[in-house]
Amino acid sequence: MYKKDKVSIIIPIYNGEKHLAECLDTIQNQTYTNLEIICINDGSRDKSLSILKEYQKKDDRFIVIDQKNAGQSKARNEGIRRASGKYISFVDCDDFIELDMIEKMVLKAEETNADIVITNFSLYFEDTGRYESYRDEVLYYTLKNKVFTVEECPEIIKYVGVWDKLFETDFLKKNNLLFWENIIYEDHLYSVQAELYANRISLIPEHLYYYRKNAGESITDKEADNDAFKTDFLRIHKKIQEILDENKTSLKVNKAYYEFFMENAIMHQRNSSTIRFYKYFFESMRKILDEKKIKVINTINNKMILEYANDIYKNKFFRCMKNIH
Numbered sequence: 078m079y080k081k082d083k084v085s086i087i088i089p090i091y092n093g094e095k096h097l098a099e100c101l102d103t104i105q106n107q108t109y110t111n112l113e114i115i116c117i118n119d120g121s122r123d124k125s126l127s128i129l130k131e132y133q134k135k136d137d138r139f140i141v142i143d144q145k146n147a148g149q150s151k152a153r154n155e156g157i158r159r160a161s162g163k164y165i166s167f168v169d170c171d172d173f174i175e176l177d178m179i180e181k182m183v184l185k186a187e188e189t190n191a192d193i194v195i196t197n198f199s200l201y202f203e204d205t206g207r208y209e210s211y212r213d214e215v216l217y218y219t220l221k222n223k224v225f226t227v228e229e230c231p232e233i234i235k236y237v238g239v240w241d242k243l244f245e246t247d248f249l250k251k252n253n254l255l256f257w258e259n260i261i262y263e264d265h266l267y268s269v270q271a272e273l274y275a276n277r278i279s280l281i282p283e284h285l286y287y288y289r290k291n292a293g294e295s296i297t298d299k300e301a302d303n304d305a306f307k308t309d310f311l312r313i314h315k316k317i318q319e320i321l322d323e324n325k326t327s328l329k330v331n332k333a334y335y336e337f338f339m340e341n342a343i344m345h346q347r348n349s350s351t352i353r354f355y356k357y358f359f360e361s362m363r364k365i366l367d368e369k370k371i372k373v374i375n376t377i378n379n380k381m382i383l384e385y386a387n388d389i390y391k392n393k394f395f396r397c398m399k400n401i402h
């Protein structure tokens with residue numbers, strides 16, 4: 078049996094009182110017990126801090142850090158700096174996990190000597206109580222006994238959450254991986270960088286993490302009404318594209334990435350709140366999609382993406398409005 082090395086679980090919290098206890102219960106009651114549970118209260122105005130202190134009183138594995146509101150990235154970075162475990166895991170305060178998630182992920186990491194272990198997850202729709210798969214189940218089962226890099230499995234570059242992953246702490250520190258602060262979608266950049274730098278990635282096909290939807294608290298729940306989030310999406314992905322270029326990633330990796338990017342760009346374009354912002358987003362995409370990127374996108378087998386890219390590149394604004402709605 079593997080040695081039970083410490084795992085640092087980092088939880089950023091901002092006004093999370095509604096679901097916080099459920100989240101913390103599933104972490105506190107893990108079958109893998111050698112944990113430090115680092116909870117960063119990011120200036121919550123509700124009862125989140127009081128809830129955290131109650132858990133800390135009863136369980137000394139809880140470390141509660143109270144900071145002025147500075148955003149999720151700064152909270153996660155503070156957690157990384159405080160972490161003393163061999164592995165680091167991130168959990169969002171409105172989500173919940175299987176009670177054996179950490180045990181299974183550590184076991185996989187030890188068996189495969191992985192830099193990153195990625196578990197499968199389910200969406201949980203709070204309004205209906207329904208669970209739904211999100212990712213390619215076949216991919217998980219095909220690769221469940223393999224260790225690979227992103228070049229060997231380009232689809233992994235689309236897995237941009239950090240809450241589905243167990244990271245080896247030394248791997249993160251060796252690559253100086255911290256979150257870009259004061260911006261949304263910071264986990265996209267963090268995950269892509271980690272996946273590019275990792276020499277050994279492994280998967281767990283079981284659904285061990287539950288991502289809550291329709292709670293009104295996640296980024297995806299808030300995105301439709303917030304144009305600033307869409308601007309941050311563009312900023313983050315401009316940086317990702319620079320890193321892909323710097324790392325001279327292959328066509329197959331770039332193709333997988335740009336399929337993900339374009340699908341999400343179309344969603345953001347559609348959700349623009351005003352015609353003025355719609356045009357701003359369109360013009361911003363025109364600055365991003367140069368001839369080199371268009372060549373990569375043209376290899377993607379997706380009619381909507383191809384039409385959107387063509388409309389942007391040829392500056393067909395009104396045709397774009399018609400095609401993606």
